[in-house]
Amino acid sequence: MLSLNELWFILVAVLFIGFFFLEGFDFGVGMATGILAKNDTERRVLINSIGPFWDGNEVWLLTAGGAIFAAFPNWYATMFSGYYTPLVVLLLALIARGVAFEFRGKVQDNRWKKTWDICIFIGSLLPPFLLGVVFSGFMKGLPIDGQMEMKAGLFDMVNGYTLVGGVTVTVLCFVHGLLFTVLRTEGEIQARARRLAKQMLYPLAALLALTGVATYFATDIFEAHGTVLSVLALLGLAAFLLAGYFLSHKRDGWAFGMTGAVIALAIIGVFAGLFPNVMISSVDSAFNLTIHNAASGHYSLKVMTIVALSLLPFVLGYQIWSYFIFHKRVHEKSHLEY
């Protein structure tokens, strides 16, 4: 039987899977507005393809943050204060990106649009990168002292390993977003998205492999969870190969599902590798934050379990419904709100 602490560890993982799967593609589409789109119309088609969804997708991050606060207050406190400056940058990026979608189309002026285009591009590029850096840091270990305070310098947070993690997450989101574009658009831009996605599979494969190898050497998570992580890595490899296979056979939905599976398996890998820790201390393993010493009390976890398990099905239900309403492809003659 799962303890409530374990259950909440899993729930937090589920929320992050939801976040990276969903917001992952809209980050990718945001990057594509700067890389794939050739003119204003194409940029608008891309932005409108995620128009009804991006805000709801972002709430998965807020909910994950809220869930960590409620279930593991010490994790929340250590992580958010320890990663202070990167989080400030993350917030600025999310702020700029969020208003850019709404503001961009309101004034017909090239400089105006250019400004918000930059916000959308950078605002979509930085968050997955920063979150990749943060998550790799969890696994590699951070200078956390006996009072659970993380006093990290720049190079504790940003180093070779975490940079690899950051870049991998970013490119993974980009490819995932390209496949979403293939699914949601038609004509020339769709063809180009397909071509670029295929080309991007090679660097992505290299990055994923590099991350795997780097994780093996830079962290000690394989020592405790070697078997599980190997299985996950094999599954990830299979999903990745299938993504390539489906993409070249124009089974776009399946291809998109497979990059989603790679994302999900990567997050599962991070959490499985950490378990039962939530943050690893590089000072002393006795100072690790775990699902026990970071957690809320039993009563609080019980209440939150009941609340979360009764609300999540509804959330999933109406979010899926919204994707169903807007399943039609977006093209330049569609109603482009943004």
Added chain:
Amino acid sequence: MDPLMLARIQYAATTIFHFFFVPVSIGMVFMIAVMETMYVVKGKEEYKKMAKFWGKLFLINFAVGVVTGILQEFQFGMNWSDYSRFVGDVFGAPLAIEALAAFFLESTFIGIWIFGWDRLSKKVHLLSIWLVCFGTTLSALWILAANSFMQHPVGYQINNGRAEMTDFFALLANGQLWVEFPHTVLGALATGSFLICGISAYKMLKKIDYSFFKSSFKIALVVALCSSFLTAIFGHQQAQYLVETQPMKMAASEGLWGESGDPAPWTVAAFIDPTNKENKYEIKIPYLLSFLSYSKFSGEVKGMNELQAEYTQKYGEGNYIPPVRTTFWSFRIMVAAGSLMILFSAYGLYLWMRKKMDRPNKGYLRLMLFGISLPYIANTSGWIMTEMGRQPWTVFGLMTTADSVSPSVTAGQVLFSIIAFCTVYAALAVVMVFLWLKVIKQGPYKTDASDNEHSTDPFGKEGYHAVS
């Protein structure tokens, strides 16, 4: 510089800024839902135009509210990590539930509402805006449940050096919540409706799209009057609750050092000298403080000196008196702004009854244009009173602000983030006002330029506008 002071400045600045947008969103989405309901029931196109026009303004405001809200959720951990460790067990729950129950609902259905005009049946589309409305109110409920715990902690026990939840329903049944939540949400409705009244008044003054804005004005006026009146009623309830639960805040908001005497008079204005703990020159209205505190014309209210002595005995040495002048004046400013709102909207109703609403006089319209500022003033000063009046505590009686701050975050880091956020927020404010003025100038009958004017694709030019 002191990292604690910097963290406080950042929290105050970003929260006040965030709360410029929140009540507008809550209030306007309700108005828009009402307008769209009238469209669905009566079938008149004008109501649809109304929902769309005000919807456009709402969405610009909503976007800023949403993005500045992300920071709010992160900031507890970033700047107040010791606070988060101490109360996370209790305080995290309403925050997580707010995201799970409210944020998902409003963000998903706002997307459906924006993009769904031509994809959904009228009724389902109407349902989506009501769900957004429900979501924003639910969000207010949970965040205020969290705030109410800070004002009046209930349903917890101190275990292992932190507050642990023992009774979830006590959090929800917190008396503070049930005076604070209606007061805040009704205040938000007043904010949204005063905005619509003010903008409509401006257009009526300019004699542009007169009938459209007259109808908008009338709908908003009804909500403005009801909500500003009810806000005051719940404000009165809240004051009475305050006397019981946070008498120090009450005394500070009255500038009351010594005994009030029975019956207690209400101080309209005073020169407060916090160093010598006395007031020079006071203007007082007899009986009124007793009435505000107990709804009757007798009863004594405790002063700050007596409470300071009480608290010193209970909590140990320390200064338990909040910044008195700030608390005193913010309360008065809120009350004044709120009273003007009631007067302005009541006068509008009087004109309406006298059948003068078809051609209201210019003076009144100008008054209502000026009236846009009132809810902003009242909201901001109300929260300043609530939060400053609670000092030195973050959680009343349990944890002080000085103990709440993140020990691992340096002054330099906070200074950097203050500068970054303030710069970005200032830019957001400028852009938002600019866009609002632009949309207001365009008016409701201009077809969406964003859809066909600027296509660089030669085949995109005939792009039809599926909406209008």
